[in-house]
Amino acid sequence: MYVAVKGGERAIDAAHEWLADERRGAPDVAELSISQIREQLSLAVNRVMAEGSLYDPDLAALAIKQARGDMIEAIFLIRAYRTTLPRFGVSAPIDTGAMRCDRRISATFKDLPGGQILGPTFDYTHRLLDFALMADGAVSPEVKEGGPTDAVPLPHVTEFLDREGLLQPEPEDNTPPRDLTREPLDFPADRPLKLQALARGDEGFVLSMAYSTQRGYARNHPFVGELRIGRVAVSMDIPELGFAIDLGEITVSECETVNQFTGSKTEPPQFTRGYGLVFGQSERKAISMALVDRALRWEELGEDNVGAPAQDAEFVLSHSDNVQATGFLEHIKLPHYVDFQSELELIRRLRAEAMMASTGPREAAE
Amino acid sequence: MALSEPSVTDTMGGGFANPPRDAAIAFRAALDVMARPGVIREITGGHPPLPLSPAAGSLLLVLCDPETRVYLSPSCDTDAVRAWLRFHTGAPLVAADKADFAIGPWDQLCPDLARMRQGVQDYPDRSVTLIVEMDHLAAEGVRLTGPGIKAEAFLNLPETTAFVANARRFPLGFDTFFTSDSQIAALPRSTSIEGAS
Amino acid sequence: MSYNFAYLDEQTKRMIRRAILKGVAIPGYQVPFASREMPMPYGWGTGGVQVSAACLTPDDVFKVIDQGADDTTNAVSIRRFFEKTAGVAVTEKTTEATVIQTRHRIPETPLSADQILVYQVPIPEPLRFLEPRETETRKMHGLEEYGLMHVKLYEDIARHGEIATAYAYPVKVEDRYVMDPSPIPKFDNPKLESPALQLFGAGREQRIYALPPYTKVFSLDFEDYPFDPSKAAHPCALCGAEDSYLDEVIVDDAGGRMFVCSDTDYCASRRETGEAA
Numbered sequence: 049m050y051v052a053v054k055g056g057e058r059a060i061d062a063a064h065e066w067l068a069d070e071r072r073g074a075p076d077v078a079e080l081s082i083s084q085i086r087e088q089l090s091l092a093v094n095r096v097m098a099e100g101s102l103y104d105p106d107l108a109a110l111a112i113k114q115a116r117g118d119m120i121e122a123i124f125l126i127r128a129y130r131t132t133l134p135r136f137g138v139s140a141p142i143d144t145g146a147m148r149c150d151r152r153i154s155a156t157f158k159d160l161p162g163g164q165i166l167g168p169t170f171d172y173t174h175r176l177l178d179f180a181l182m183a184d185g186a187v188s189p190e191v192k193e194g195g196p197t198d199a200v201p202l203p204h205v206t207e208f209l210d211r212e213g214l215l216q217p218e219p220e221d222n223t224p225p226r227d228l229t230r231e232p233l234d235f236p237a238d239r240p241l242k243l244q245a246l247a248r249g250d251e252g253f254v255l256s257m258a259y260s261t262q263r264g265y266a267r268n269h270p271f272v273g274e275l276r277i278g279r280v281a282v283s284m285d286i287p288e289l290g291f292a293i294d295l296g297e298i299t300v301s302e303c304e305t306v307n308q309f310t311g312s313k314t315e316p317p318q319f320t321r322g323y324g325l326v327f328g329q330s331e332r333k334a335i336s337m338a339l340v341d342r343a344l345r346w347e348e349l350g351e352d353n354v355g356a357p358a359q360d361a362e363f364v365l366s367h368s369d370n371v372q373a374t375g376f377l378e379h380i381k382l383p384h385y386v387d388f389q390s391e392l393e394l395i396r397r398l399r400a401e402a403m404m405a406s407t408g409p410r411e412a413a414e
Numbered sequence: 415m416a417l418s419e420p421s422v423t424d425t426m427g428g429g430f431a432n433p434p435r436d437a438a439i440a441f442r443a444a445l446d447v448m449a450r451p452g453v454i455r456e457i458t459g460g461h462p463p464l465p466l467s468p469a470a471g472s473l474l475l476v477l478c479d480p481e482t483r484v485y486l487s488p489s490c491d492t493d494a495v496r497a498w499l500r501f502h503t504g505a506p507l508v509a510a511d512k513a514d515f516a517i518g519p520w521d522q523l524c525p526d527l528a529r530m531r532q533g534v535q536d537y538p539d540r541s542v543t544l545i546v547e548m549d550h551l552a553a554e555g556v557r558l559t560g561p562g563i564k565a566e567a568f569l570n571l572p573e574t575t576a577f578v579a580n581a582r583r584f585p586l587g588f589d590t591f592f593t594s595d596s597q598i599a600a601l602p603r604s605t606s607i608e609g610a611s
Numbered sequence: 612m613s614y615n616f617a618y619l620d621e622q623t624k625r626m627i628r629r630a631i632l633k634g635v636a637i638p639g640y641q642v643p644f645a646s647r648e649m650p651m652p653y654g655w656g657t658g659g660v661q662v663s664a665a666c667l668t669p670d671d672v673f674k675v676i677d678q679g680a681d682d683t684t685n686a687v688s689i690r691r692f693f694e695k696t697a698g699v700a701v702t703e704k705t706t707e708a709t710v711i712q713t714r715h716r717i718p719e720t721p722l723s724a725d726q727i728l729v730y731q732v733p734i735p736e737p738l739r740f741l742e743p744r745e746t747e748t749r750k751m752h753g754l755e756e757y758g759l760m761h762v763k764l765y766e767d768i769a770r771h772g773e774i775a776t777a778y779a780y781p782v783k784v785e786d787r788y789v790m791d792p793s794p795i796p797k798f799d800n801p802k803l804e805s806p807a808l809q810l811f812g813a814g815r816e817q818r819i820y821a822l823p824p825y826t827k828v829f830s831l832d833f834e835d836y837p838f839d840p841s842k843a844a845h846p847c848a849l850c851g852a853e854d855s856y857l858d859e860v861i862v863d864d865a866g867g868r869m870f871v872c873s874d875t876d877y878c879a880s881r882r883e884t885g886e887a888a
Contacts, residue, residue, distance in 0.1 A: 056687040127648040131623075132614060230481075232643035232817040235746045362744055372815045375653030379733070382655065382685050385858050386678045386715045386873055390777035390796040392859065393843045398771050434616035438668040441628050445666065448635045449808045449823045477632075479625050514629075535753035539633040539642045561638045561785055562823035564806070585787060589636040602636035604785065604823075 071116050085109035094299075094328025095119060099370065100126030101229065101248045103298050103327055120250075124371045131229075138224075140292055142280045144302045144325070146201045149278035151329075154205045156271045156306055162202035167277060168329075205274035206304050209319060215306065216318045235362050242344050242361060246337045247326055249368030255332060257358045257368075258339035266343045266356035269308040270322060277301045277329050301326045303334040307342050320349055340364065425497040428461035430475055440472045444591065447600040452558050452567025454551050457598040463494035469593035470517060470545050471498075477543075478503040478515060485510045485526075487518020490547075517545040520572035527576060530588060538585040541603075546572065548594040557608040558601070569599055571607070578607050617664040618696040623647055627665035627819070631810060634821035639784030640752070641735050641818040649814065656689055657814030659712045659731035666727060666810070667693065667710055672700045674708035679716035679856065679873035686714070705876050715778070717799040719855045719877040722807035724824060730793045732813035735820065737781040737791040757789050760831065768836055780838075783829045790820065792828075798842045798856050803828040845870040850881035 072079065086093055086109040096108040100123045108126060115121035151167025154160055166172075209215040225240035228248075237245070246254055261267055279299050283292040303324040309317040322342030324334035343358040345351075353359055367373065430436035436459035443457040462471030478484055484505045486495060491507075499505060510516055510526035523544055533541035548570075555570040560581075569592070571577055580587040580603050587603035615621065630644035649657040667673065673693055677686035681703040689712060690701050702708050705720040714731040722728060734740075738748040741759045751757065760781060767775040774780075780797035784790050792803055793811060803809070809822040822828060832838035846853045848869040855877055857870040872878035 056682040056684045057691075060684055060687055124648070124652065128650045131647040131649075132618075132620065134620065229645075229647075231645050234643065362746060366745075371648065372653045375655060375657075376733070376815055377654075378652060379654030382714075383678045383683050384715070384794075386796055386856070387778040387794045389857070389859055389873075390798070390842075394775060394777040396843075398773075398775070401772060433621055435669055437621060437624070438616065438666075439670075441624075442666065442668055445628075445631065445635065445808070448632050449821075477625060477629055479622050481622075481626065482629070536749045537643075538637055538640060539630075541633075543632070561826040562635075564825050585637050585640060589632070602823075604636060604638055 071114070080113055082106055082109045082113065085112050091329060092117075092119065092122075094330050095251060095333075096122045096126055098327040098330050098333065099123045099248050099250065100130065102126050102130045120370050120374050124374070127371050137284055139282050139284045139295065142282060142298075142300070144276065144280055144300065145204055147276055147278040147280045147300075147302070149202055149276050150299075151277040151331075152202055152274065153276075154272065154274045156273050157205060157208070160205060160208070162200075169331075202276070204276075204304065206306070206321065209273070209306065214319055216320050218321070233365060235365075237361055237365055239341070239345070239348075242365065243323065243325070243337070243341060245365045245368055246324070246340055249337075250370035250373070251330070251333045251336070253368050253370065253373075254336040254340055257343075257364060258336035260356065261339050261343045261358045266346065266354055266359045268322070268339070268342045270305040270339055270342060271307070272335065273304045273306040273321070275301070275303045275331055275335065277331060299328050301329055301331050301334040303331070303338040305335070305338040305342060320345070425494075425501050428463070428471065428498060429502045430459045430472075433475075436472075437476050440476045443598060444473055444476060444600070447591070447598050448562075448589070448602055450562045450567075451560070451601050451605045452553060452563065452569045452599065454553060454597050454599045456596050457593075458596050463492070463498050465489055465492075465547070466495055466517070467547055467593050468596045469598045470547055470591075472596075473545060473591060473593065473598065474499065474505075474515070474517070475502055478505040480504040480506070482514045483508040483512050485513035485516040485530075485542075487516070487522035489522060490518050513542050515543050515545060517547070519547045524573070524576060527588070532583065532588060533586045535586070538587070541586070542588045544588055544590040546590055546592050548572065548592050551592055551594045551597045551599050558605050559608075560605040562602070563605070569601065571601065574607060577601060577605075581606055614696055616669070616697055617667050617693065618650075619647065619661065619664045623661075624665045627661055630819045631662065631665060631821065634810070634819045635808070635823055637788075638822055638826045639782075639788030639790040639820060641813075641820045643817055644819050646814045646817040651688065651692070653815035654733060655685060656712070656714060656731040658812030658816075658819070659714070659729050659814075660689060660692070660812075661814060662729045662810050662812035662819060663693065663710060663712050664697070666729070667697050667699055669698060671709045672702050672707055673697075674702050674705065674711045674876075675713075676711065676716060676718070676874075676876075677714040678858070679718070679877075680875040682875065703876050704880070705874075715794050715796075716856070716873060717795055717802040717805075719852075719872070719874040720880075721802075722805050724806040726807040728805070728807050728809045730795075730809065730811045732791070732793045732811050732816075732818070735791055735811065735813040735816050735818040737779075737789050752788060755787065757783075760789060764831060765833070768833070773839075774832065774836060781831050783831060784822065785827050786829075789831070790822075790828075796842070796856055797830065797838075798840050800828075800830045800838070800840055843870070847872045847878060850878045850886065852878065852881060 086105045092112055093105050093108045096111055097103050111122035111125040115125060149165055152165045206215055228244045279297045281294050281297055283294045285292045305322040307320045307322055309319050322338035324337030326334045340358055344361050346353055346359050357363055440457050440459050443455040447453050447455050457469045457472045460468055460471035460475045482505050484507055511529040516523055530542040552570045553568050555568055556574055558567040558569060584603050589603055590601045592599045626645055630642045634642045649660055675686040675690040677683040693699055694701055705718040710727045712729045736748050738751055741763055742748050764774050778796045779791055779794040780800055782790050782792055806824050808824055811820045830838040842856055845857055847855060847857060849871050852872055855872045855874060858873045860869050860871060862869050
């Protein structure tokens with residue numbers, strides 16, 4: 049005798065228990081601490097902070113631990129937590145010109161004031177597995193040269209081009225930007241809104257979009273004018289005090305690209321720019337963001353829409369968010385008995401009618 | 415100015431005693447009347463300074479915050495009301511043509527109606543909601559039909575012409591709550607109106 | 612740590628409540644709202660959850676169904692969420708509930724005027740699969756330009772001899788807005804005209820819309836191809852109901868099938884009260 053499926057509650061409880069057990073892994077292996085994740089998987093922590101839109105390395109580390117290393121799940125945990133936080137105010141714009149840089153490179157000038165600072169990069173490592181790291185208790189080498197600096201602020205590379213008028217100036221605009229997290233996404237989107245969406249967009253998605261422009265889908269000839277990573281102060285105006293106070297410091301990655309120039313009969317040619325800014329050390333994302341930002345500016349810069357995906361703001365912005373994407377993708381795991389049943393009935397009927405029409409009623413009878 | 419400055423207790427009092435609970439219950443009253451034009455319900459919890467009614471005050475507490483722009487008609491635009499609204503909602507006060515919510519007696523709101531936001535073709539929701547203070551509410555007067563109404567309903571509207579014209583503009587237009595003492599009723603733009611009996 | 616009543620902070624609830632009121636005032640029109648991340652994934656009912664959270668009072672009795680059933684895992688998960696965060700009473704009985712959140716079904720038991728039905732909506736835009744751009748579909752609604760939809764339905768007839776849409780069957784509301792009733796089977800479409808208030812929440816797509824009680828809801832069709840809400844002609848194998856929507860269940864390795872009510876409460880109450888055949 050058929051008994052209607054029951055036991056959803058019990059199944060959920062059992063699944064949760066099993067999940068917790070799997071998360072912990074073998075009990076004879078020491079449990080990961082939050083500080084270990086924060087310190088030793090810091091790039092993962094950075095990505096969770098960037099796409100979770102919340103700068104808190106400890107909570108990001110906790111999310112990674114809880115999510116068993118599933119980055120999108122960790123980002124989701126942070127987002128869901130973030131929405132419950134009361135908003136006390138809005139900080140002043142950060143001044144990346146005053147950044148204390150750990151890394152600062154330019155692909156456009158061999159040397160420049162302040163110099164190129166390679167910083168802690170994978171760039172010139174040979175990608176060979178370092179089996180020494182497998183040995184327990186490996187001692188980290190002492191930093192002999194370099195290391196975090198508290199050097200004087202370094203000028204932005206683009207300033208040198210600005211001075212000559214070679215780079216199209218960005219208009220000064222103090223209008224408060226729209227806030228993606230507080231208002232529904234609405235088109236047409238202005239540049240601040242696009243940058244906001246890209247900054248919290250999925251790294252893989254933004255990377256692929258950027259890559260597509262390099263391969264000719266709205267190519268925009270980017271040079272990395274400057275990539276800088278370092279610490280900046282965050283301050284907030286306190287109306288009661290009448291001045292701004294520093295709340296703390298965050299690490300960000302900033303990329304400014306110098307791109308193909310525009311010009312016309314009335315305007316002499318100028319380079320244009322793309323811009324990327326991301327929490328933490330996330331330079332792949334910052335560069336990708338700058339390329340996509342530049343591609344999205346086609347209309348404003350009077351370029352042709354060649355129909356490339358990266359030029360399509362509605363396409364890019366509607367699909368860049370991995371928490372939205374993963375939720376909707378995975379929801380097809382949920383029961384769809386009812387919809388499927390209605391399609392089943394429809395298709396059976398259509399097939400029966402079709403067979404009836406082609407073979408006559410007798411053979412088609414079921 | 416100093417003389418008319420409302421006292422701190424007047425300003426800080428009169429909010430919801432238990433905001434999440436009181437707001438939830440008051441919202442359901444507002445939702446119910448908007449979904450059923452002509453139905454009159456109690457809405458309580460807010461105690462605003464005069465001349466605002468408790469019903470209007472409760473509705474403002476449910477719906478307004480720093481993200482909503484509020485217009486106060488001349489008789490409602492007192493220091494006490496401003497201070498109370500600022501303290502409890504943080505809603506910015508604006509001119510009638512910018513308002514998301516406009517509060518006052520009908521004869522004061524009506525002259526500005528044409529200037530108020532009626533929504534745009536693609537976004538008819540970007541329109542003002544009126545909170546019209548009434549002497550009393552009664553299920554009598556003009557005949558109402560349309561969404562939310564089984565066969566017909568009646569409500570003592572302050573006038574007919576403006577609301578008939580509003581319904582004709584559907585989906586553009588404004589939506590109206592009527593408040594009196596602790597009672598509330600509503601008339602969305604979707605309701606058809608036939609002349610007073 | 613403790614969360615606010617019904618999880619959402621008050622400011623978020625106000626924002627959602629304002630959107631609901633505009634939705635009620637403009638039946639069938641999709642009101643944009645700043646949907647929040649919820650502690651459950653997008654696509655799993657976050658829109659419905661936000662609408663329910665904005666509507667629930669501590670005195671409500673809450674019911675959640677998914678595919679008509681109270682015991683499907685996601686329905687259980689959502690019901691538990693509100694038990695925990697809003698402390699509301701819950702029920703599986705349609706008649707006892709004051710707020711019902713649903714995915715893909717309308718309960719068989721007729722709803723009453725003191726009930727609210729909250730739908731979880733995946734893609735609120737009925738024109739989305741004909742025109743992927745929001746900027747375009749919004750214009751179409753604005754201009755009441757629904758030709759594309761009629762062309763699609765007519766192409767169905769040309770190819771299949773009937774309108775080949777079995778669920779999420781589009782409707783026109785009060786002769787104005789074309790609306791997606793969410794992926795309910797078309798069998799449920801006639802129940803969209805109801806004494807209950809119906810609210811629709813699409814979290815990921817950031818839209819809320821509504822059908823006030825007794826709103827005119829017309830399933831799109833053609834004069835010579837009228838809308839047909841019928842379902843396969845089987846009675847429920849458990850309660851014998853002939854008027855309810857049925858799930859098809861495969862019962863053995865040979866592919867043997869049986870048909871049972873999708874609405875588990877309806878089926879159970881019929882069996883309890885001895886209405887079963």
